[in-house]
Amino acid sequence: AQRVTQPEKLLSVFKGAPVELKCNYSYSGSPELFWYVQYSRQRLQLLLRHISRESIKGFTADLNKGETSFHLKKPFAQEEDSAMYYCALNNAGNMLTFGGGTRLMVKP
């Protein structure tokens, strides 16, 4: 069975500080991993996916199969990054398994 773990429920950093949101997964197949974000009073939306190896809003995430991790990183956090972040795993087709979410608070 697949599982996604986000060990931190809340992460608080100051503006300009680096931020890393942790995500670990367990899955027997070849995983596809994603980060979703939910800003205050907005819908949950896709932030980035590991297969595209893209940087969105300054965020990057690298899939580390050895450590079964997909941590989300940004070198300099901004106040507008404050949101709820969910790591998700696609089990080859029909559903996403989400982690418990991490609330990021970026203080001025």
Added chain:
Amino acid sequence: GAGVSQSPSNKVTEKGKDVELRCDPISGHTALYWYRQRLGQGLEFLIYFQGNSAPDKSGLPSDRFSAERTGESVSTLTIQRTQQEDSAVYLCASSLSLSRADEQYFGPGTRLTVT
């Protein structure tokens, strides 16, 4: 076009009553998903539809929960004899197809409060 819409946005009901939550997916999206988000917790997958068919109902929390979809469009999630632990935000999402489950578009959710 419009994104995924859900109604009502808020629902307060008394324990023991039945409720129906509605989801209108993006037009042309054949796959539809329901999730539950309890306060302070993550997203809990409930059920998905491919077309009008829901092949796996094991994610539904109890037999008080049921869901249907008609016309490969609107879906309703019904909770019978609601309990206080059913209080949560119920999110609906849709994707072009099941093979595009990675790119789900979410609705704004229905906040259900059972008193």
